[in-house]
Amino acid sequence: MDYFPVFVKLKEQDCLVIGAGEVAARKIELLARAGAKITVIAKEISTAVSDMQEIYNLTLLQKRFSPEDMRKFRLVISATNNAETNRLVAETAGEHNIPVNVVDNPELCSFIFPAIIDRSPIIAAVSSGGAAPVLARLLRAKIESVIPPAYGRLAHLAEKFRATVKQHIKQPAQRRIFWENILQGSAAELVFSGKEKEAEQQLEKTLRNETASYGEVYLVGAGPGSPDLLTFRALRLMQQADVVVYDRLVSPEIIDLARRDSEKIYVGKQRQNHALPQECINTLLADLAKAGKRVVRLKGGDPFIFGRGGEEIETLMQQGINFQVVPGITAASGCAAYAGIPLTHRDHAQSCTFVTGHLKDNSINLNWSQLAAPNQTIVIYMGLIGLEKICQSLIEHGSPKDLPIALVQQGTTTTQRVVTGTLESLPHKVASQNIKAPTLIIIGTVVTLHNKLNWFHTT
Numbered sequence: 001m002d003y004f005p006v007f008v009k010l011k012e013q014d015c016l017v018i019g020a021g022e023v024a025a026r027k028i029e030l031l032a033r034a035g036a037k038i039t040v041i042a043k044e045i046s047t048a049v050s051d052m053q054e055i056y057n058l059t060l061l062q063k064r065f066s067p068e069d070m071r072k073f074r075l076v077i078s079a080t081n082n083a084e085t086n087r088l089v090a091e092t093a094g095e096h097n098i099p100v101n102v103v104d105n106p107e108l109c110s111f112i113f114p115a116i117i118d119r120s121p122i123i124a125a126v127s128s129g130g131a132a133p134v135l136a137r138l139l140r141a142k143i144e145s146v147i148p149p150a151y152g153r154l155a156h157l158a159e160k161f162r163a164t165v166k167q168h169i170k171q172p173a174q175r176r177i178f179w180e181n182i183l184q185g186s187a188a189e190l191v192f193s194g195k196e197k198e199a200e201q202q203l204e205k206t207l208r209n210e211t212a213s214y215g216e217v218y219l220v221g222a223g224p225g226s227p228d229l230l231t232f233r234a235l236r237l238m239q240q241a242d243v244v245v246y247d248r249l250v251s252p253e254i255i256d257l258a259r260r261d262s263e264k265i266y267v268g269k270q271r272q273n274h275a276l277p278q279e280c281i282n283t284l285l286a287d288l289a290k291a292g293k294r295v296v297r298l299k300g301g302d303p304f305i306f307g308r309g310g311e312e313i314e315t316l317m318q319q320g321i322n323f324q325v326v327p328g329i330t331a332a333s334g335c336a337a338y339a340g341i342p343l344t345h346r347d348h349a350q351s352c353t354f355v356t357g358h359l360k361d362n363s364i365n366l367n368w369s370q371l372a373a374p375n376q377t378i379v380i381y382m383g384l385i386g387l388e389k390i391c392q393s394l395i396e397h398g399s400p401k402d403l404p405i406a407l408v409q410q411g412t413t414t415t416q417r418v419v420t421g422t423l424e425s426l427p428h429k430v431a432s433q434n435i436k437a438p439t440l441i442i443i444g445t446v447v448t449l450h451n452k453l454n455w456f457h458t459t
């Protein structure tokens with residue numbers, strides 16, 4: 001270990017920063033976050049630093065640094081672009097045994113700054129010992145992505161109940177299990193979704209052994225296909241769930257990201273061929289939760305956009321089961337982005353409507369005259385079978401025959417394909433090709449931008 005990591009208490013401690021440019025400003029900001037009393041010595045003071053004076057109560061001394069300036073500081077940082085000054089600061093601090101950091105000059109440093117993940121009071125720091133700062137920052141980004149922003153609040157909850165729990169559970173091993181359950185279970189999820197009061201109640205109930213052993217359900221949007229379009233929250237919940245209930249739109253690559261030993265239940269949903277009727281899915285989710293399981297209900301795209309998510313949580317609500325809804329990138333946003341077709345555009349469309357093209361009794365019941373109006377984009381989900389009818393109805397209600405239209409097959413995935421045409425030509429074009437579900441239809445003059453903005457090329 002070339003460097004020893006420690007966390008230094010700087011609250012109300014005198015710290016010195018030499019230099020007052022942009023780099024110094026960043027360091028001042030950091031020290032201020034830790035509550036330090038900061039003195040700044042610099043010949044020239046940038047507006048970035050002078051603007052901070054009042055906010056952080058800085059002592060600003062506009063002068064050249066001299067060794068007599070060194071007092072009993074807790075830390076010293078030199079952030080000037082003058083090599084001589086930097087060296088003098090490092091030597092003087094060294095003589096006084098004060099830890100010193102000279103920015104971008106590891107040789108003169110007695111301590112270095114790590115990349116910081118701040119979920120106060122939880123703080124993680126990553127360092128490469130100066131060998132590869134970019135690598136340290138990349139690692140930080142990885143850690144940032146797996147620690148929920150509210151992790152700090154979870155720590156406060158634990159702190160608040162620490163003594164009480166100690167009183168109630170005398171055995172350290174049992175206490176550890178209790179905390180592991182709380183910090184990974186529904187109480188933690190309540191904190192992450194901003195319900196601190198409910199989290200406290202949950203903790204207290206668990207402590208009194210009163211909790212019904214109900215699990216909970218997370219209704220999670222899995223996005224349009226590509227696994228890295230999942231949200232951080234979706235991934236975290238998938239990795240802790242006991243059961244994953246999913247349907248056809250969720251790709252195997254995404255299922256692979258769920259906890260290895262979780263039970264995976266396929267509930268189908270193909271056109272006309274529902275593997276499990278919706279009512280049974282609703283009951284299944286409730287039953288699993290009642291059996292104490294944490295259930296992720298994974299749905300393609302967003303659960304509240306043509307996803308019947310509303311019906312599923314209604315049953316849960318009726319039965320008093322805790323649940324969360326996690327939004328996902330809906331097919332319209334995913335396909336539009338990956339096909340280079342902006343859904344709105346100053347020159348083309350001032351609004352965008354999502355509709356379902358699902359055929360019922362061989363007809364599609366939509367407000368055609370509204371949809372045929374100009375300067376808008378129409379996105380049609382589940383529209384492949386009804387494509388010809390859709391185009392016909394729009395033309396009958398006044399849309400130009402040459403209105404551009406695109407069909408996006410398996411958007412955002414490596415098998416994405418975009419077929420463009422006009423209301424008149426696309427149905428024939430599509431009929432002669434082997435199109436694979438799922439497909440999304442985008443109608444409007446924004447489709448002309450596809451040729452110019454198409455950036456995603458599949459092999």
Ligand code: SAH
Nearest residue numbers: 301302307330331381382410411438439440
């Ligand atoms: N809740 C989902 C939509 C479910 S309805 C969402 O928010 O995206 C199913 C329809 O979504 C499909 O018939 C298709 O029209 C569309 N769809 C979903 N994923 C798609 C994809 N990757 N590419 C094209 N269309 C997609």
